[in-house]
Amino acid sequence: MAKKLLKGNFIYTLFAIIVGFAVGAIAMGVAGYNPLEAYGSLFGVVFDTTKTMSYSFIEYATPYILTGLSVAFSFKTGIFNIGAEGQYVMGSVAAMLVGAFVPAPAVVLIPLCILASVAVGVLWGGLVGYLKVRFGSHEVLCMIMFNWIAYYLSNFLVLADGINVGGGKTWSHSIQDAAKITITDWFPKNAVSSRTHFGIVIAILCVIAIYYIINRTTLGYRLKAVGYNRSAAEYAGINANRCVIVSLAISGALASLAGGLQVMGVTYKVTQFAAQESYGFNGITVALIGATNPIGTLIAGWFFGAMKYAGTRMKLLDGTRVPKEIVDIIMGCIVFFIAISNLFRAFVMNRGKKGGKA
Amino acid sequence: MKKFLCVLLTAVMLLSLANAAAFAEKETVRVAMVTDTGGINDQSFNALAWAGLEKAQAELGVEVAYLESVTEADYGPNLETLYDEGYDLIICIGFMMADAVTEAANAHPEQLYAIIDNASTAANVTGVNFATEQCSYLVGVAAAKMTKTNNVGFVIGMVSPVMNTFGYGYYAGIKDTNPEIVIQPYNANSFGDVAGGKVAANSMFTNGADIVYHAAGGTGIGVIEAAKEQGKLAIGVDQDQSYLAPEAVLTSAMKRVDNGVFTLCKGVVEGTLHGGDVLYTMADGAVGIAPTVTLMSQEALDAVKAAEEAILNGTIVVPATQEAFDAAYGADLYTLDD
Numbered sequence: 001m002a003k004k005l006l007k008g009n010f011i012y013t014l015f016a017i018i019v020g021f022a023v024g025a026i027a028m029g030v031a032g033y034n035p036l037e038a039y040g041s042l043f044g045v046v047f048d049t050t051k052t053m054s055y056s057f058i059e060y061a062t063p064y065i066l067t068g069l070s071v072a073f074s075f076k077t078g079i080f081n082i083g084a085e086g087q088y089v090m091g092s093v094a095a096m097l098v099g100a101f102v103p104a105p106a107v108v109l110i111p112l113c114i115l116a117s118v119a120v121g122v123l124w125g126g127l128v129g130y131l132k133v134r135f136g137s138h139e140v141l142c143m144i145m146f147n148w149i150a151y152y153l154s155n156f157l158v159l160a161d162g163i164n165v166g167g168g169k170t171w172s173h174s175i176q177d178a179a180k181i182t183i184t185d186w187f188p189k190n191a192v193s194s195r196t197h198f199g200i201v202i203a204i205l206c207v208i209a210i211y212y213i214i215n216r217t218t219l220g221y222r223l224k225a226v227g228y229n230r231s232a233a234e235y236a237g238i239n240a241n242r243c244v245i246v247s248l249a250i251s252g253a254l255a256s257l258a259g260g261l262q263v264m265g266v267t268y269k270v271t272q273f274a275a276q277e278s279y280g281f282n283g284i285t286v287a288l289i290g291a292t293n294p295i296g297t298l299i300a301g302w303f304f305g306a307m308k309y310a311g312t313r314m315k316l317l318d319g320t321r322v323p324k325e326i327v328d329i330i331m332g333c334i335v336f337f338i339a340i341s342n343l344f345r346a347f348v349m350n351r352g353k354k355g356g357k358a
Numbered sequence: 359m360k361k362f363l364c365v366l367l368t369a370v371m372l373l374s375l376a377n378a379a380a381f382a383e384k385e386t387v388r389v390a391m392v393t394d395t396g397g398i399n400d401q402s403f404n405a406l407a408w409a410g411l412e413k414a415q416a417e418l419g420v421e422v423a424y425l426e427s428v429t430e431a432d433y434g435p436n437l438e439t440l441y442d443e444g445y446d447l448i449i450c451i452g453f454m455m456a457d458a459v460t461e462a463a464n465a466h467p468e469q470l471y472a473i474i475d476n477a478s479t480a481a482n483v484t485g486v487n488f489a490t491e492q493c494s495y496l497v498g499v500a501a502a503k504m505t506k507t508n509n510v511g512f513v514i515g516m517v518s519p520v521m522n523t524f525g526y527g528y529y530a531g532i533k534d535t536n537p538e539i540v541i542q543p544y545n546a547n548s549f550g551d552v553a554g555g556k557v558a559a560n561s562m563f564t565n566g567a568d569i570v571y572h573a574a575g576g577t578g579i580g581v582i583e584a585a586k587e588q589g590k591l592a593i594g595v596d597q598d599q600s601y602l603a604p605e606a607v608l609t610s611a612m613k614r615v616d617n618g619v620f621t622l623c624k625g626v627v628e629g630t631l632h633g634g635d636v637l638y639t640m641a642d643g644a645v646g647i648a649p650t651v652t653l654m655s656q657e658a659l660d661a662v663k664a665a666e667e668a669i670l671n672g673t674i675v676v677p678a679t680q681e682a683f684d685a686a687y688g689a690d691l692y693t694l695d696d
Contacts, residue, residue: 055435055438059431059435060435155550159548159550167518169453169456170454170549170550171430171454174457193435193438194434194438194461194465195431195434195435262431266431266434267430267431269457271395271430271454272550273395274395274396275395277428277429278428279429309435312425312426312432312435312436312439313439315423315424315425316390316423316425316439316440316443324426
């Protein structure tokens with residue numbers, strides 16, 4: 001039991017999180033803030049009321065759970081989906097276009113918006129996969145460029161006549177009420193955040209579905225085989241090229257869905273970007289904290305969402321005024337220590353017996 | 359594991375109790391602002407607004423704070439957080455937050471809000487606007503004095519009653535100084551089209567202009583670039599844009615967001631702020647001409663100074679509406695508002 005624990009990911013992730021907070025505490029100490037007070041408020045803020053909990057675990061966490069899941073899934077095929085950022089943007093644009101301009105009742109419009117964002121993600125991710133297997137272009141470079149294409153395409157569209165709301169504003173028309181998935185009205189007044197939406201349910205369903213695909217289907221088996229050793233997988237008769245495209249298409253769909261749900265549940269519109277919003281890039285952090293495991297990603301997404309929400313509020317602490325960047329330091333340290341956790345693992349395993357390896 | 363969880367939860371409980379105690383005392387006026395997605399260090403509106411709040415802290419003893427928005431999804435939660443913290447006034451920096459502040463104001467009718475560069479959208483929202491026709495008038499005077507070709511340009515980012523005040527002031531300043539000058543107008547229909555601004559300014563220079571004023575945000579960066587490349591002059595807007603091209607930016611029509619925010623704080627302290635639209639003018643120190651004068655001739659500086667005094671003592675009333683402008687200068691002069 002103890003050995004299994006030492007071999008698995010959980011203990012190292014926990015260790016990385018503790019070290020991350022410790023480094024954050026040192027940084028705060030050096031900068032002249034009281035780390036205990038700051039961390040106290042960090043946790044206090046998250047669990048303060050049902051409202052702050054819904055901000056943390058629903059409003060802020062939902063997009064990170066999905067982009068994290070997207071990145072985690074692509075890791076299974078040995079691919080690093082750094083394009084989640086662009087896929088997220090495309091998904092939000094697709095949901096906005098359908099939600100704002102297709103006249104339909106809610107029962108039709110909501111699934112249609114979700115479908116549109118998923119479809120555009122399948123295309124956006126799958127296209128990169130196609131370029132990789134057809135022309136051998138490197139997927140990381142390709143996706144970074146696709147991120148910028150999505151970024152500028154979105155900026156172009158929200159300012160275009162007909163889509164732009166007009167009057168000198170820099171955002172698109174809002175989606176119709178029928179396309180909104182916010183459910184704040186279902187709860188007593190002031191009990192939940194103003195943008196509590198059922199996207200979280202969809203995100204959890206996705207986590208379960210991805211868990212099932214990876215662990216219980218032949219498709220998941222193939223994807224994992226390609227991820228572990230592409231040549232061996234091909235030798236065993238698996239079409240590795242097809243697996244790469246499928247993996248990126250599904251991964252793209254998840255990240256796009258995050259963008260779509262964010263528009264339908266939180267922003268209601270797409271605004272001209274001043275800078276990349278990093279929902280996709282933060283998905284990489286979430287996937288790493290979650291040990292690229294779907295269930296782990298769900299928990300990591302909640303953790304990340306809570307940290308993002310609480311981080312902004314740390315500024316307001318009486319007397320401390322801790323900058324929100326401290327959260328970035330903590331997150332950076334956690335990712336760093338997770339990245340080098342194999343080193344610790346090898347160290348720990350080798351102490352007892354020779355030959356222990358991850 | 360269970361034990362660990364117990365310890366954690368106990369710690370959380372204790373710490374939140376400690377927190378609650380910390381919020382008990384409160385008497386000073388507390389004002390907070392929410393930045394738009396530009397962030398606090400944008401070297402523009404947000405940074406200026408925060409400078410205004412810091413000044414209020416130093417001079418009025420107001421307790422101040424800010425929350426940054428990284429994405430537009432942060433607007434709502436940030437406004438809600440500040441509401442929960444019980445600030446007396448919550449200031450939203452920039453029209454990007456118009457929808458968010460309207461929603462928050464309707465949800466909490468007893469809370470005072472303010473928004474910069476947007477009209478009031480609810481009874482408890484103060485819409486802060488600036489008399490931009492006044493600073494535009496001053497740069498118009500400067501342009502009229504500095505042009506050698508008697509031909510100048512004007513690039514606007516968007517045609518609306520608010521945006522047109524830039525044009526009315528600029529045109530009035532030029533025509534009052536020298537009626538002979540020809541003005542070339544252009545509507546870029548965008549605040550972010552750098553290339554478009556450059557093309558427009560270049561064609562104005564080709565058609566004989568030697569100074570172009572822009573009221574077009576990011577599009578204006580292109581205007582300044584064109585002036586720099588052609589060896590001509592540009593006039594900046596909102597802040598002292600001389601740093602973008604010291605050899606090509608003649609002067610700038612400044613909107614002093616910091617002074618505007620400071621005046622808001624003063625209103626809260628004195629209890630005179632109750633929502634509605636407010637217009638901050640030159641008399642409030644909220645608009646003016648940039649301090650950088652390296653490219654200006656002494657004659658131009660004197661003329662600007664005289665115009666400034668005339669506006670302040672009321673001898674010159676700069677037109678801010680289509681009716682006022684057309685009545686004074688004729689309906690055919692300023693064509694962008696047709």
